[in-house]
Amino acid sequence: MSSRRKKCKRQILKFGQNVVRFITGTLSSDTAAEEQEQAAQRHRPETIDCLLAQTHFTKRELQILYRGFKNECPNGLVNEDTFKNIYGHFFPHGDSSNYAHFLFRAFDRNQTGFVNFEDFSLGLSALLRGPVEEKLTWVFNLYDINNDGCITKEEMLDIMKAIYDMMGTSLNPRLSEDTARQHTEIFFQKMDKNQNGVITIDEFIECCQKEENIVKSMYIFENAI
Amino acid sequence: MAAGVAAWLPFARAAAIGWMPVANLPMPVAPAEKTKRQDELIVLNVSGRRFQTWRNTLDRYPDTLLGSSEKEFFFNEESGEYFFDRDPDLFRSILNFYRTGKLHYPRYECILAYEEELAFFGIIPEIISDCCYEEYKDRRRENAERLLDDQEDNKDAKLPNMTFRETMWRAFENPHTSTMALVFYYVTGFFIAISVITNVVETVPCATSGPARDIPCGERFTEAFFCMDTACVMIFTVEYLMRLFAAPSRYRFVRSVMSIIDVVAILPYYIGLVMTNNEDVSGAFVTLRVFRVFRIFKFSRHSQGLRILGYTLKSCASELGFLLFSLTMAIIIFATVMFYAEKGSSSSKFTSIPASFWYTIVTMTTLGYGDMVPKTIAGKIFGSICSLSGVLVIALPVPVIVSNFSRIYHQNQRADKRKAQKMQKARLARMRISKADSSSAFMHSKRNGLLSEPLEITQPPYKMKLSHQGSLDEDQHSIKPSTLIESQHHHLLHCLEKTTNHEFVDEQFYEQTYLESALHNYPSRSPSLSSQGLTGSCCTRRPKRLTQLTNDTSGATHTHSHTPHGHTHTNTAGLQELSAIHIQCADQPLTTSRSSLNMRTDDQQSRLNCQGGQITTAIITIPTPPATTPDGDGHAPSPPVSSPGVVKVSAL
Numbered sequence: 001m002s003s004r005r006k007k008c009k010r011q012i013l014k015f016g017q018n019v020v021r022f023i024t025g026t027l028s029s030d031t032a033a034e035e036q037e038q039a040a041q042r043h044r045p046e047t048i049d050c051l052l053a054q055t056h057f058t059k060r061e062l063q064i065l066y067r068g069f070k071n072e073c074p075n076g077l078v079n080e081d082t083f084k085n086i087y088g089h090f091f092p093h094g095d096s097s098n099y100a101h102f103l104f105r106a107f108d109r110n111q112t113g114f115v116n117f118e119d120f121s122l123g124l125s126a127l128l129r130g131p132v133e134e135k136l137t138w139v140f141n142l143y144d145i146n147n148d149g150c151i152t153k154e155e156m157l158d159i160m161k162a163i164y165d166m167m168g169t170s171l172n173p174r175l176s177e178d179t180a181r182q183h184t185e186i187f188f189q190k191m192d193k194n195q196n197g198v199i200t201i202d203e204f205i206e207c208c209q210k211e212e213n214i215v216k217s218m219y220i221f222e223n224a225i
Numbered sequence: 226m227a228a229g230v231a232a233w234l235p236f237a238r239a240a241a242i243g244w245m246p247v248a249n250l251p252m253p254v255a256p257a258e259k260t261k262r263q264d265e266l267i268v269l270n271v272s273g274r275r276f277q278t279w280r281n282t283l284d285r286y287p288d289t290l291l292g293s294s295e296k297e298f299f300f301n302e303e304s305g306e307y308f309f310d311r312d313p314d315l316f317r318s319i320l321n322f323y324r325t326g327k328l329h330y331p332r333y334e335c336i337l338a339y340e341e342e343l344a345f346f347g348i349i350p351e352i353i354s355d356c357c358y359e360e361y362k363d364r365r366r367e368n369a370e371r372l373l374d375d376q377e378d379n380k381d382a383k384l385p386n387m388t389f390r391e392t393m394w395r396a397f398e399n400p401h402t403s404t405m406a407l408v409f410y411y412v413t414g415f416f417i418a419i420s421v422i423t424n425v426v427e428t429v430p431c432a433t434s435g436p437a438r439d440i441p442c443g444e445r446f447t448e449a450f451f452c453m454d455t456a457c458v459m460i461f462t463v464e465y466l467m468r469l470f471a472a473p474s475r476y477r478f479v480r481s482v483m484s485i486i487d488v489v490a491i492l493p494y495y496i497g498l499v500m501t502n503n504e505d506v507s508g509a510f511v512t513l514r515v516f517r518v519f520r521i522f523k524f525s526r527h528s529q530g531l532r533i534l535g536y537t538l539k540s541c542a543s544e545l546g547f548l549l550f551s552l553t554m555a556i557i558i559f560a561t562v563m564f565y566a567e568k569g570s571s572s573s574k575f576t577s578i579p580a581s582f583w584y585t586i587v588t589m590t591t592l593g594y595g596d597m598v599p600k601t602i603a604g605k606i607f608g609s610i611c612s613l614s615g616v617l618v619i620a621l622p623v624p625v626i627v628s629n630f631s632r633i634y635h636q637n638q639r640a641d642k643r644k645a646q647k648m649q650k651a652r653l654a655r656m657r658i659s660k661a662d663s664s665s666a667f668m669h670s671k672r673n674g675l676l677s678e679p680l681e682i683t684q685p686p687y688k689m690k691l692s693h694q695g696s697l698d699e700d701q702h703s704i705k706p707s708t709l710i711e712s713q714h715h716h717l718l719h720c721l722e723k724t725t726n727h728e729f730v731d732e733q734f735y736e737q738t739y740l741e742s743a744l745h746n747y748p749s750r751s752p753s754l755s756s757q758g759l760t761g762s763c764c765t766r767r768p769k770r771l772t773q774l775t776n777d778t779s780g781a782t783h784t785h786s787h788t789p790h791g792h793t794h795t796n797t798a799g800l801q802e803l804s805a806i807h808i809q810c811a812d813q814p815l816t817t818s819r820s821s822l823n824m825r826t827d828d829q830q831s832r833l834n835c836q837g838g839q840i841t842t843a844i845i846t847i848p849t850p851p852a853t854t855p856d857g858d859g860h861a862p863s864p865p866v867s868s869p870g871v872v873k874v875s876a877l
Contacts, residue, residue: 064264068233090237090714091721093729103240120236127239135242142243163244164725171727183725187247208246217245217252220720221238 003113043076045117055121056129062121069117077114080104094168102162106142128222135218136205150198157184234710238717248724256712268306269320274313275306282323289347291323315342322348330357336364351652393471410527413464417523420457423450424517458494461487461520482535483526490520530634537630544629548622552589555618559585559611566604573600589615668729 045051048062057065073082080101087100107115107123126138141147145155160180169175191199191207208214245252267283269276269291286292301308309316315334319342322328330339330353343350353361387395396406427443427450443450465487472478493513525531538545560581567575574597575581584597588611599608722728 065235072233086233087237087240090234090717103243106243124236124239127242128235136246139243139246160247163247163721164727166721167725167727167729170730172730173727175727179725179727183247183249186249191246204246213248213251214246217248218242220252220255221242223255223257 043114043116045076051118051121054118055125057121057125065121065124066117069120077116078120079114083115091166093170094166096166098162098165099159102142102145102159105145106138132209132215132218133205136208137201140201140204150200151204152198153184153188156187156199157181160184160187234713234717238713241717241720244721244724248720250723250726252723253716253719256709256716268304269316270301270304270306270308271311271313271316272309274316276316276320278320278323285323285326286348291319291346293347295347311342311345312338315339319343319346319348327354328352328357329354330361332360336361336368349655351655390471391473393467394473397468397471413460414524414527416457416460417520417527419453420461420517420520423453423457424514424520454494457520458491461491461523465491483523486519486522486525489516490523493517533634534630537626537633540633541626541629544622544625548619551618555589555611555614556582556585559589559607559614562607563599563604563611566607567599567601570600570604575599575604585611588612590619591616 045066048059048066051057051062052059055062070076072078072086083104084097084100087103088096090096104115105111107119109119109122123138126134130138140151143151143155143159145158157180160183164175164180164183167175188199190211191204193203193207265280266277267280269278283291283296290296296307299307299309315331315338318329318331318339328348340350350361395402396409400406400410428441430439431442431445465484468484468487469475469478478484493516496513522531525535560578563584564575564578564581567573567581575584581597584599587594587597588608591612593612599605718729
């Protein structure tokens with residue numbers, strides 16, 4: 001919120017400057033000032049030893065990760081648009097921006113609007129190398145959009161729609177409007193043990209650990225790095 | 226896939242864990258990495274300058290020299306490095322392409338050398354990034370023109386065996402080639418001048434000694450002028466016909482501007498000949514004489530400058546259009562204002578707004594004839610604003626036109642803006658194709674059954690049919706996921722399909738089948754049976770037949786009494802459809818049980834049914850035609866992906 005207010009103020013100031021410039025007759029508008037502001041936002045991550053201690057990765061893996069990260073984002077920060085852009089490359093069939101938005105929110109733990117390398121590596125460490133509980137906790141945080149500790153049907157429906165959006169439209173069998181909703185219903189039926197309309201983290205973890213399919217599927221990406 | 230983006234693939238795969246609790250089907254097995262290669266540095270020795278980079282960097286573009294195994298030819302055993310005997314300065318740009326994904330063109334380099342290097346290293350020049358692409362294209366065009374000019378100088382050398390027609394055409398186009406051509410050139414030029422002067426002198430009043438009334442010379446010496454006109458027109462007609470005869474492409478010649486000018490120049494005379502005695506059209510006849518002035522444009526064949534002027538005006542069409550448009554706007558505005566301002570004054574010449582147009586035009590172009598002058602104070606104020614703004618509006622586009630003219634005049638360019646546009650389209654088309662490749666690569670690997678490799682444990686006959694299917698498919702698209710990255714990406718997309726229980730199909734296929742199935746399901750209920758020889762009608766519409774067949778077999782688990790359209794096939798075609806049928810069987814429960822809550826039990830049911838159906842079709846053409854589904858929309862003949870229900874259970 002505060003970042004939005006700041007942006008507003010900045011724009012009003014710029015407008016005032018432009019009016020003054022117009023009246024006094026100076027020509028070129030200075031966009032370099034704004035660019036400097038953005039470029040000034042750089043981020044240097046913590047030392048590699050620090051990250052080693054916090055994540056489950058080896059030094060080599062962290063090096064590879066960081067090189068890839070820095071290549072795409074030289075100033076050390078990923079903003080949401082870049083994130084959506086990158087994620088969209090992997091799913092050319094449909095529109096992955098909604099799901100990318102949720103992912104971004106899940107990675108950006110402090111809600112700063114940027115994902116830095118610590119967020120990135122901590123998230124990946126939980127997903128790839130952590131124990132099952134850690135992984136499931138991460139997934140729960142992904143689904144829980146408003147961070148209130150429980151997943152409601154609306155939140156789940158949003159996530160489901162985002163997943164289906166990634167598929168695009170040319171599908172077999174044909175996509176209907178109800179598909180996402182039905183899928184959500186099935187999911188809720190499975191997970192919501194006490195049928196109170198929300199899923200808490202304990203219900204979630206317990207349920208998932210019971211399903212052999214889900215537990216097995218958590219490990220298929222282990223060799224990703 | 227873009228270079229750096231490939232580095233994010235592990236992240237995308239890790240994020241896919243977010244789908245896992247939602248998915249109801251088991252996930253496919255991940256592609257195994259055969260050897261976990263440590264990232265190593267490789268040394269590229271280019272004429273003594275050593276470049277070092279990670280092996281992964283070069284692997285990003287597997288269809289270039291450095292990214293493929295082609296570089297092994299340059300491997301030097303003793304030093305353990307790759308030696309290239311090429312220009313090290315140019316190699317910098319090429320290596321940067323691998324590192325950043327963007328290909329830049331250095332301005333100080335010769336365009337030919339650069340293109341040679343690109344060709345050597347297997348990089349297409351179309352992917353030069355936008356920042357340098359214009360420069361690259363400009364240089365290329367200059368180079369091409371230079372080559373063209375060189376060619377033209379050689380063109381004047383006479384080829385040994387030219388036909389009479391070709392000689393004539395060459396003589397017309399380049400008067401310097403032979404003396405006859407030069408004579409012809411000057412003669413036509415002379416007659417054009419005579420014709421124009423005649424037209425002008427015709428209207429001059431000649432003094433007569435008779436009654437003191439000046440009549441134009443044309444009416445006094447009618448026969449003389451008529452003879453002159455006839456002579457000119459005959460010369461022009463002969464010239465036109467000769468050009469028409471000699472032109473290599475007559476159709477193109479007739480459409481060209483110069484020939485139209487020729488025709489317009491001589492036509493009035495002939496029309497006049499035909500219509501002399503008719504009183505009614507004599508007025509029109511007089512008007513036609515005006516067109517004789519077009520003969521002056523025939524001079525453009527003789528004058529390079531005139532041609533360039535015409536070309537400039539054509540190329541500045543947008544500026545001219547802007548000038549015209551802004552002038553019109555300004556005229557209307559000021560005319561309205563002046564009309565209302567001068568309405569009050571008596572005996573004002575500004576009788577209406579269109580009448581004020583004349584005043585506005587004369588004022589804006591700073592002519593100021595003075596035939597219409599504002600009298601009121603308001604009118605005078607607005608009149609002065611009008612003249613000031615007129616100066617501005619007219620002065621603005623003029624420098625653009627002038628600079629254009631000088632540029633064209635100095636460079637003497639051909640009309641290759643059209644060529645540049647075509648190249649732009651080709652470039653965009655190539656880039657689009659390479660982008661579409663990334664999404665179609667998944668389809669093609671599915672179609673080739675490559676995703677089913679880890680599922681080899683089950684059903685050898687099924688596998689045999691798949692390989693048969695693969696050979697029947699077009700060979701051009703048999704892309705194996707050559708890199709690990711590709712196979713991992715496809716695995717990721719496959720997981721997404723499993724999560725949502727829907728499959729990707731080709732877009733055109735999708736539209737085609739959904740359109741057709743809507744049309745076909747109804748006529749397919751004809752009672753003709755399978756055993757009849759209906760191959761004729763079937764085979765003529767091959768793709769549709771596939772749809773029908775899959776529609777038919779999709780109702781394998783239902784028991785309706787409709788019979789499908791007949792379908793006898795030769796064996797090879799039958800095999801192709803067998804795999805299609807098999808898929809449909811498998812997919813069937815997914816769609817019909819869309820509303821059912823528990824999907825897995827249906828899988829097992831259908832599996833048994835499918836097996837039964839499959840065996841039947843292997844032996845005979847379907848004797849008991851399975852029923853069609855009641856609902857109209859059929860299913861697309863999806864590529865032979867492994868039937869999910871069958872294999873998965875055993876894989877786990």
